[in-house]
Amino acid sequence: MKQVTKKRIEQTSLLAGFLFLALITFPALLQAQTNNWNAPASANQLKNPLAGNTTVLKEAKKLYTTNCGPCHGNNGKGDGIAAAALNPKPADHTSAAVQKESDGALYWKMTEGHTPMPSYKQALTDTQRWMLVNYIRSLAKRK
Template sequence: MKNRLNSYLLITLVIMLSVISAHSFAQEKKAGEWKAPKESDQVTNPLKGNDDAVKAGKKLYRQQCAICHGDTGKGDGVAGMTLNPRPASFLSERVQNESDGAIFWKMTNGNPPMAAYKDIFTEEQRWQLVNYIRSLSK
């Protein structure tokens, strides 16, 4: 009787473990599922067309973003390789089709493993980065 109880317990445990591990596999995230709220599209870029801002953004990008996003923004930085999801290429149609406001919102608020840069960079610096990301498509 006691043996039988033990094997029931064991079976229950095995089932529970497999449910838990199946769940953690299902958590594999895909790049591109992260959406900025619709309102962010209405925010206008105060530095639009400003080439000095592109240059300033490039400098910040090299220092703070290239490690994950790659030197040319293709999402192939050494620290980005093992992340889940991996950073998308800024040159991709999907990212370039996003509004300046949406890109600004994403770097402001972050989505792990992408950090929130709200308290790290000023608004001006974040718009400079938006301009730099935009310039990558040309």
Template sequence: MKTHFNSLVLFSFFVFGVQLAFCQESNWKAPVAADALKNPFKGNAKATVEGKHIFEQMCVLCHGVKGKGNGEAGLTLGTKPANFLAFKVKKESDGVIFWKITNGKSPMAGYDELLTEEQRWQLVNYIRELEK
């Protein structure tokens, strides 16, 4: 009986570990053309402050206060929100992040109709600030 229980526990840890890795590892790729998009507000401190306000209103619930993907609503999702501090996100171009904010991928909504292009770039600026 004990052997079966130990096997079940080990199997459960394996399955949970695979699910956790899958949830945190996203294969969401933007089209190559997204890399060519240039951030018109790069280095603009005022745009970054505006991005912070938008982030606090629209993103914190899923992505968390520090952008780690651990917001209250995000914890309930099958696909976990991006951790903006992860190396994978840090190495993405501003254009890719802008494209992802614009288009979304379920469960994340696309924000092309909810936010202006300027606001989406401001969010990119603030996400970059979180990485520092």
């Protein structure tokens, strides 16, 4: 192959490589900027084994105050004692944006966490996390 042609091919593939990288990173950058923390669609399929159960709320409130209150505030408004120092800010659990999420999505978010929010996969049992989903629901009604 002639030297010039070879160089052309090298340049073209380099350009293609950059374009490919740009295509991959651009959506990630957008996501970081708008800070949309979305649960995967599969999370919406998770069935809440405690759906509609209000007897767990007393216990859930204790769990919430201990584990979530420092950031989300004991009333879930996102105004816990540590909130001011955090970026992004803790979600307001009484807000329409959070309430419109499915039970499964809320459960998934507690399970996975999202810096600075920790994952509760180990710290809380499945049942405790579903109890907290019900508790978050109760916060909307109390507004």
